[in-house]
Amino acid sequence: MTTKVTEKRMQEREEHPMERLLRMDRIPHIWCPTCGIGTTVTALAVALKQLQLDLNNVAIVSGIGCTGRVAGYTKLDSFHTTHGRAIPFALGLHIARPDLKVIVFSGDGDLVSIGGNHLIHTARRNVDITVICVNNFIYAMTGGQVAPTTPITARSATSPYGNYEHPFNIPLLAASSGAVYVARWTALHVRRLTVAIKEALTKRGFSFVEVIAPCSTLYARLNKLGSGLDLMKFYHDNSVIRHGADPKEVNIDYQSKIAVGKFVDIEKPTYLDCLNNAYKKKFGDKYKPYGGGNGDK
Amino acid sequence: MKADPKNVLTGSHYLDGNHASAEGGIAAGCKFFAGYPITPSTEIAERVSRRFPLIGGVFIQMEDELASMAAILGASWGGVKSMSCTSGPGFSLMMENFGLGIMLETPCVLINVQRGGPSTGLPTLPGQADMMQARWGSHGDYEVIALAPDSPQESFELTIHAFNLSEKYHMPVLVMTDECVGHMTERVVIPPAEEIELVERRYTDKEPGEAWPYEPTEGGVSPFLPVGKGYKFHVTGLTHDYRGYPVINAETQETNVRRLIDKVNNHVDEIIWLEEKDVEGAEIVVMAYGISSRVIQPAITKARKEGIKVGQIKMVTVWPFPEKRVRELAGQVKSLIMVEMNYGQVFLEMDRCAAGKCQTYLVGHAGGTVHNPDDIYKTIKEAVK
Known part of the structure; x- marks a missing residue:
């Protein structure tokens, strides 16, 4: 009886706006209430919908961590890989299938610490993938340890007396390494973030979007910053829109103003453009431009 | 193909x-x-x-x-x-x-x-x-x-x-x-x-929505799901079920890991590739792989000229280890000798499988050069005693 009622309800109810992108059979997700990852995933879902991309041609790759779980919830060809290695895995997938839109969705620890080398080199090569980096200033999945993004004086499980290491300015890292599109928004700038993700997805080359997100359970609690929602509002209210700002000037201090906006939007040949141009020049008509492998059944 | x-x-x-x-x-x-x-x-x-x-x-x-x-x-x-x-x-x-x-x-x-x-x-x-x-x-x-x-x-x-x-x-x-x-x-x-015969990738013939990446099959290997074709599959390095979805418990771990182990173990007879020479009736069998399987030749020739019944096995596949064959031989020969450029890594497996049924010898060194055939010859002489 109960089953029948549930089935009827399921049929009658409207499709959830996120259903197109989410694996509903894996919901509920593991993220804490007021975590910033949720709105970021929503922004991706809306961006993909507005761009009217055929979702069969979109693949997503994540590393490890809270944000690393995104690949597991998105109804795309999705890969949950090793810690830090989402970008090189995505590079291989992209080169094999340049016709697919390949998105890397991961956290600051994954992309900037253990995966930092891959981030800078893939940006340097201008590989045509989009990286969405949720920065919550902390290693959340493992219990709130200090990250290379943790602002000075912020407390974490492994910086109990306050962090004293200089943190990374991620947009500067991405821009100086060669990214052709770099933007930063907070998790509460959902509309602007959606626009940025749309721009990043349509940009040819290595595009990078940083999302400043609250970690309610660890960062907010360890630093006595109120609830996750308080922190989300704080980031939003303390952000200053500075489109075109020099990435050198967008570093984030503890509970400081946060420069947001589109910092870099330039044109540059992609990795595969460069490869094809160089070989075309060398071999002339003998060279057939590389178009990818056969993913055909 | x-x-x-x-x-x-x-x-x-x-x-x-x-x-x-x-x-x-x-x-x-x-x-x-x-x-x-x-x-x-x-x-x-x-x-x-x-x-x-x-x-x-x-x-x-x-x-x-x-x-x-x-x-x-x-x-x-x-x-x-x-x-x-x-x-x-x-x-x-x-x-x-x-x-x-x-x-x-x-x-x-x-x-x-x-x-x-x-x-x-x-x-x-x-x-x-x-x-x-x-x-x-x-x-x-x-x-x-x-x-x-x-x-x-x-x-x-x-x-x-x-x-x-x-x-x-x-x-x-x-x-x-x-x-x-x-x-x-x-x-x-x-x-x-x-x-040149090639094995090409076997893709699923099921439609999107009906296929999962790790469905149980008789041989333990499921057909591949292609990207970009609407299957929208998920794969993860976490312990996962047949759908590729992470499931963190002991039961799923058992199924997942057994699958990885069994798909090789159930096919060892197809996978293992040994090249045997003069093993029939041999008193001593020298096992080696890679370059060492060539370096043993002068020592074996010399020993055979002296009438020592020495056979040889070149392991083209080292892993999976030819456990069955070594157990069988251990009951038939006097000694098994492993020649390798290390201090007895594959020897450990040979010794384990011999299970005390024959003598086992290692001709090993720390690397940097191939073996001196004399060292192998000396071990054969020792092993025949």
Whole structure:
């Protein structure tokens, strides 16, 4: 009886706006209430919908961590890989299938610490993938340890007396390494973030979007910053829109103003453009431009 | 399926083992190579980078070996045959994503041109001391397939064979060569393309929405799901069920890990490749793999001339270990001898399987040079007593 009622309800109810992108059979997700990852995933879902991309041609790759779980919830060809290695895995997938839109969705620890080398080199090569980096200033999945993004004086499980290491300015890292599109928004700038993700997805080359997100359970609690929602509002209210700002000037201090906006939007040949141009020049008509492998059944 | 003639340099060549390995990969249809320079393996990457542009392949020199291994997994999921090569320290770095390849059940080939270790060790001199790392180098329980070529000719042939095994069993397959084979130049005969048999990837014939990446099948290997075709599948390095979804409990762990183990263990008779000579009626059997299987020849010839009944087994596959055959032999012979350029890594397996039923001897050293045949001869004399 109960089953029948549930089935009827399921049929009658409207499709959830996120259903197109989410694996509903894996919901509920593991993220804490007021975590910033949720709105970021929503922004991706809306961006993909507005761009009217055929979702069969979109693949997503994540590393490890809270944000690393995104690949597991998105109804795309999705890969949950090793810690830090989402970008090189995505590079291989992209080169094999340049016709697919390949998105890397991961956290600051994954992309900037253990995966930092891959981030800078893939940006340097201008590989045509989009990286969405949720920065919550902390290693959340493992219990709130200090990250290379943790602002000075912020407390974490492994910086109990306050962090004293200089943190990374991620947009500067991405821009100086060669990214052709770099933007930063907070998790509460959902509309602007959606626009940025749309721009990043349509940009040819290595595009990078940083999302400043609250970690309610660890960062907010360890630093006595109120609830996750308080922190989300704080980031939003303390952000200053500075489109075109020099990435050198967008570093984030503890509970400081946060420069947001589109910092870099330039044109540059992609990795595969460069490869094809160089070989075309060398071999002339003998060279057939590389178009990818056969993913055909 | 036969090899594509465009990829095959049919003819007689004078090549070193590394160049021959590269040609083997290319003949097998490899179209993506990600690697990082490291002695003594680099010639493989160099040859691939020269050969690929005109045959539609992409060579990329990555920022490190961690990235190289991750990239070939990504490309393989993109439907392209992929490989990498490395040595000692690079092999250590690749172990992380080698494990991911095992867990995601990703076909690809990794060539380790072994040098002396540990650490930086002997970059320009041979060793065979990565054999246990090949077996257990990534964390967790799993089975591996590792082949050991003894010559440039076998470097060519076994690289093709490695691709075929990887596509058959959906796993990264190791070619464990060494500096000596890698830099030894000999005649390599590359046959016509139509004589090279290739195993192509088997994709699901189910429709999107009906297929899962790790469905139980009789052989333990599910058909592959292609990307970009609407299957919208998920795969993860976490313990997962047949849907590819993470499930964190002991029961799923058991099913998942058993699957990885059983798909190899249930096919050991097909996978294991031994070349035996004079084993019938032998009192002593010398076992070796890779270059060491050639180095034992003068010692065996000398001993046989003296009337000692000594046979030999060349292990073309080292992993999975020929457990059944060694147990059988242990009941028939007086002694088993393992010759390897390490201090007894594969010997441990031989000794375990002999289970005290015969004498076991190791002719081992720390690497840097092949064995002196006299040391092997002396051990044969000792073993016959």
